[in-house]
Amino acid sequence: MLDKSPYEPLNAATLTRRLGGMPELTRRLGPAAHWQVREVGDGNLNLVFIVESPKGAAVAKQALPYARCVGESWPMSLERAFFEYHALVRLGARDPGRLPEVYAFDQSQALIVMEYLAPHVILRKSLVEGVVLPELGGHLGRYLARSLFRGSDFAMDTAHRKADLALFAGNGELCGISEDLIFTDPFRASPRNRVTAGLEGDAAAARADRDLKVAAAALKRRFATSAETLLHGDFHTGSVMVTDRDSRVIDPEFAFYGPMGFDIGSLLGNLMMAFFAQSGYRADHAACIAYQDWILDVAETVWWVFAAEFARLWKSGRNGILGLRELFEDVGHEIGARSVLTDLMEEVWRDTLGFAGIEMHRRILGLAHILEFEAIANEGLRAECERRALAMGRVLMLRARTLRGPREVSALARTMAERPL
Incomplete structure (x- = not known):
């Protein structure tokens, strides 16, 4: 069950704590103690992390409450993660294999965890x-x-x-x-x-x-x-x-x-x-x-x-x-x-x-x-x-x-x- 704590922008350390108790991820990646996390986002809006372990890898994408390319002067709703999650599920079902598989969605943190695409x-x-x-x-x-x-x-x-x-x-x-x-x-x-x-x-x-x-x-x-x-x-x-x-x-x-x-x-x-x-x-x-x-x-x-x-x-x-x-x-x-x-x-x-x-x-x-x-x-x-x-x-x-x-x-x-x- 997901933690319902208030939203906070995550970093490599807090992301590991956030996801480490989710069975759907530990089954794929192994114990959180063995994870390595790095932030790689270079887009206009969001934080993007790659989570790697000896067992596998995943991508975690978190919406920020503002447009990243502009800063806090352009506030944005966190609900966009909700719509992205539902779009990923629907579009992925309409052309199977063409979108990354979604592993987990944490709505309170505006956080989607999905398949890591490599060597793409x-x-x-x-x-x-x-x-x-x-x-x-x-x-x-x-x-x-x-x-x-x-x-x-x-x-x-x-x-x-x-x-x-x-x-x-x-x-x-x-x-x-x-x-x-x-x-x-x-x-x-x-x-x-x-x-x-x-x-x-x-x-x-x-x-x-x-x-x-x-x-x-x-x-x-x-x-x-x-x-x-x-x-x-x-x-x-x-x-x-x-x-x-x-x-x-x-x-x-x-x-x-x-x-x-x-x-x-x-x-x-x-x-x-x-x-x-x-x-x-x-x-x-x-x-x-x-x-x-x-x-x-x-x-x-x-x-x-x-x-x-x-x-x-x-x-x-x-x-x-x-x-x-x-x-x-x-x-x-x-x-x-x-x-x-x-x-x-x-x-x-x-x-x-x-x-x-x-x-x-x-x-x-x-x-x-x-x-x-x-x-x-x-x-x-x-x-x-x-x-x-x-x-x-x-x-x-x-x-x-x-x-x-x-x-x-x-x-x-x-x-x-x-x-x-």
Whole structure:
């Protein structure tokens, strides 16, 4: 039984005392006297510890009552750990083996203990180092299809769907952060924004760009009002850990019910930024182009695998509120069901492009920047890479209805990477 003592931020010593009496952990790790604990968190919000022993290892993640990247001046609720725990359980069941296994949850300490992923590394670091991961696109495309389909009205009955929707509606604080940091701050003068030296004019141009702000407003409305499925909510290249044969999804604390294209777009926007960043640290032009081509191939594969797996699930697992088999397959109207799927996928594709474009803006003009750009030592070169990415992001936001597929997007990215600034 968990200790119900008041919340306190833990450290290596107090974490051992906190967890050492939990049978579910001592069975896995052995007696606490043999544990070694180190704090490794480098994210924006939480404390993260690795607990190791001769018998095994685990990760312990504790929410802080403020945003770690800013400090105590930005207070935050500890309840985000509750939502992350429930998201880990649900998303993990929808694509078994793709998320870390949860070992324990201590709600009073906002603490989740889960599987230690080794020898996995954060995908962002692999993209900076130029590592080729042959199965990445397939893994992430299938994860997106399975999690988005199985968390939607197409697969869930009314009782479970409404209860789940009500539960995750409580994650309003983190949704509010996304609504501000993603959809609003990059397009206004906000004290939270950070801009690379040399991009001040580009930031001012975005703030003055009426068409861009109209597109951002439409995307924000879609994000806030379209509760299509349970989303990871912050699905980017820092939320994936990889080896050359495995890919795992982590950190779903921003989980909420929203539009399917948001998770896909967030990932593809980050892959696009990694594409534009390559010229900032690859002096060998041929090697740079080859790795950029691989990144674009991953992005294309994510979409095509997602679409194929979603269609398979649509055919075999459409038993929820919006199954509609009684209107179509049960009366011999299979073509009608395929038309519904076609319309849905076209809508998801448009959303994906728009959300990808806005993700590129918020990571360059907003608060939370990315390693792929920050690894570029030359600030002038970094600004040039970011400027090209902003141009790409703007096109994705404004032409989401006319770009017809991933290959067209890849061709556009290559053009943007080569054109004079």
